[in-house]
Amino acid sequence: MAGQLDQTENMAQLFAAWINVKRAGKGLSDNTETAYRQGLAAWCKELAVFHDLDVPDDEDPMSVITPEHVYEDALIACAAAFQRQGYSERTRAGRLSALRGICKWLTKTRRLPFDPSVELEFPRIPARLPVALTNEELGRIVVAASTPYERARNQWISRDRALLAVYAGAGPRAAEGLSLTVRDVKREEGGALLLLHGKGNKDRNVPVDDLVVDSIDDYLAEREALLGPYEPGDPLFLTFDAWGIRQDKPPVARPMTTGMLEYLVDQWFLRAAVRRPEGELAHVFRHTFAVGVLRGGGSINELQALLGHEDMATTGIYTRVAAEDVMDLSKVSPVLAHLRDTRQPPEPEPEA
Template sequence: MSAIDDFLAMLAAERGAALNTLAAYRRDLQNAEEHLGDLSKADRAALTKLGNAWADLAPSSVARKASALRQFYAFLADEGVREDDPSSALPRPATRRPLPRILSHAEVEALFARAELEAFTDSPAALRMLALLELLYGSGLRATELVSLPLSAVPRDAPLITVTGKGGTTRIVPMSSAARAALSRWLVVRPQGKHLFPSRNGKHLTRVRLFQLLKELAARADIEPEKVSPHVLRHAFATHLLEGGADLRVLQTLLGHADIATTQIYTHVDSARLVALVNERHPLARARRGD
């Protein structure tokens, strides 16, 4: 096996990296190897050449590629393959992570109002939509986590859901009383199958179909469909919890983030909201607009 193969095997075994993550690391490392030759033998002078090779890439792409190489060389040092770590010679572009898009409280209320109105018909499609919406916004699940939930993940006697997230990691997330009520109604009409949201082919609802259902609901609720997606609702769940005083560590656990740095993006969202509020509502700001 090559050094790259050994590194990827470590990521899979020790960190539970998903297949897509492993494929992305492999592409980045093999791309660097095309420029430098055997990465396990490249020195600092060789790594500085990557700055020119990556000159036309976006800063975020350069940062991702450099991160893959830093982890690779740290692995080689840990394994005793190399005595030095040349990764300090890699470029360090200044990147700013884009703030996630979220929905306002009013928009979330409009979505729920429409879903609840349609659920009064007790049609299976409407009850399923309400249950999906409750779990996306009420528990902050990722799209894949939600659609792939097995029926056994929802105990009938506890307000908790067992979720399998990225890399096969499992976490327990709470379920609101409204979500439990919506699920109870859905379970009465739910078709047979091992998944909580089964499809006609014997598998589960697809992510693509979930996206479509949400955008169709948004249109019926007079919200621009482009603004609504499963991930936007997950962002809204996190941001609105933070606004309500939730602890960042608790939020990290609920969202299933391996690194709290990922969760901290929501503190920036909240800060941006506060700045916008001051700019919009402060008396001096209004007076200057009037001038």
């Protein structure tokens, strides 16, 4: 049992050390780090209950848990508590992924004698197909993002159109779109490209239509007039306080965050009267882009490169969504009418 070890480092300190190791390796996105932190905090909070430790409301539960509290029976009890508390399979799987990661490192660095998480089974997550917007829904959202709305806070239409053009026209992940700099918009002779910085510090060039670049250029021209000159390495997407401008104060601009983006997208859905897919905000445009590529004749290999997926199986799920069009077309094949006309009626059953 891990309690036999003399350990004084708490899980908050160990988490910071583990994250530094991961950053120095393949790299780690801010979203992934946040998910790991939240997942491990949930385990530590439940471990504190299991060990009957007093954790003040304003204290991080990771600061009271040490490796001696992390052993198999305790983790099994915590996992059972998560299930009783009604957390979804997806949430519990995410928490277990965070726990597995740090326990493996704690074992490797001899802070634990063995990995106590290996016997915990991942919950089976129900298959959920990605939801893509219909052409009509996408059109309504474009109109909503392009139309002045008097109740909107800090509405910036040229920027909003550029955001929508990038997310629906290139399919980046939320963090990838927000990490774009001005120089990442490449205007080549053979066509425009966006240089996206993906997971694991893997960059990829995604070709985009001239209309996407036109939307970006319109926004940058307005941005320069409003905020002054920009440098190639400056963040592409900014936000600023429009209230200050109305009070004759100079605008204070700052890079957009994921929270700002998600709020903005949510407002587009509301104003467009489009039902937002459950759990989807900016990511729904990535799904819409992916399905559009396949329906437009793109191959699964091309889509994998565009989306930056390492595993073909991750990309392959979009083929099931795109196949719905094929199923519909199969019902209007010309041969069907001839088959109906020539079908022989069933033989009548003999009378008793």
